[in-house]
Amino acid sequence: MQDPTSRAARLALDLALTIRHDGHGGVADDLTGTDGLTAWVRAHPDVVPDAAAYTADAATLTAVRELRSALRALFARAVRPAAPSPADATRLLPVTEALARLNAAAARTPTVPVLLWPDDAGPVVRHHPAHGEIEPAALLAQAAVAFLAGPDRQRLRACHAPRCVRYFLKEHPRQEWCEPSCGNRARVARHHERHKRPA
Template sequence: MRDAISTQDSISGNARLALDLALTIRHDGHGSVTDDLTDPAGLSAWVRAHPDTVLDAAGFVADEAAVAAVRDLRAAVRALFAHAVRPAEPSPADAARLMPVPDAVRRLNAAAARTPTVPELHWAEDAEPVVRHQAVQGEGELTAALAQAAIAFLAGPDRRRLRACHAPRCVRYFLKEHPRQEWCKPSCGNRARVARHHERHRQNA
């Protein structure tokens, strides 16, 4: 799920985490939309691949309540992503069932408030010291961390580069890296060009 943003090394950690959450809804390559967070095993695997989400990501084990909470939060994030890319169209994966923006904002803020954060100093050798805000472990730790990352992204400069990819079958959001970029990755651009070619030939037939 990370291939769509693996080349975007310049984006902030908050933007990357918010995008990765949105990208848990993706095209499976065979004509269907896949959800990576349908059960506790899927969420557990996703959190373990994202060590910045919780204090003990490597040992994280999700339950049904955590799955429901993260899926609810993701719905709010994707609704706000759709709002952010206007006047362009949102991702087709959920364009017909987006929650109202005020509801999405309330859900995001409520999730962010569930767990407080504390500043942690990180200072690697031969690097400048940096402060990261780490969620205090406890109930709501995961959803709070994800919500806070989404809020930071939506309120930051990276939001202006957010786009929905409209290549055939793609349902991804991505950050635009250069003025002429239309698609989240080259394979989507290839599919879009092939589709346009077939459409022109169909109209001229």
């Protein structure tokens, strides 16, 4: 069973990774519309209770995108003195604004932990609203707070392979890239740079 801190890290990281390389030299955003957010929440059942039936609206999309912007700014701070993701380098929110956004989102819906223990699996903790409906941005913000204040933050890195804009958790001391394919691209780029013939 995955511990709550690891789940929070994964959820916060997955939200940040909705900004990604588009495969053509640019940056893609998986949350450009309500359909994108709906699909993302359904693929992440920890975001809201009954995520499989979730449908996003425009206000929630705006709230989640604003939260993601704050989260990526705080990720950039967490990886200092290393450089942030190239997708963020020129458009980071000031840290004070990012913190204010994150904390405001986390406070929107008070939640309580609820223990679930199905017959065919181990126990899991889900957060349910203390009163009324839960806002996805609130649960995502609470996961981000748990991650940024937890021990996994020390393993957060920005991948600086050519065309990559991802953040990742460093799994072993020699890991430099988010994926082996990024390491391959970086090595190829260095090789080409070393072997360029002067014009």
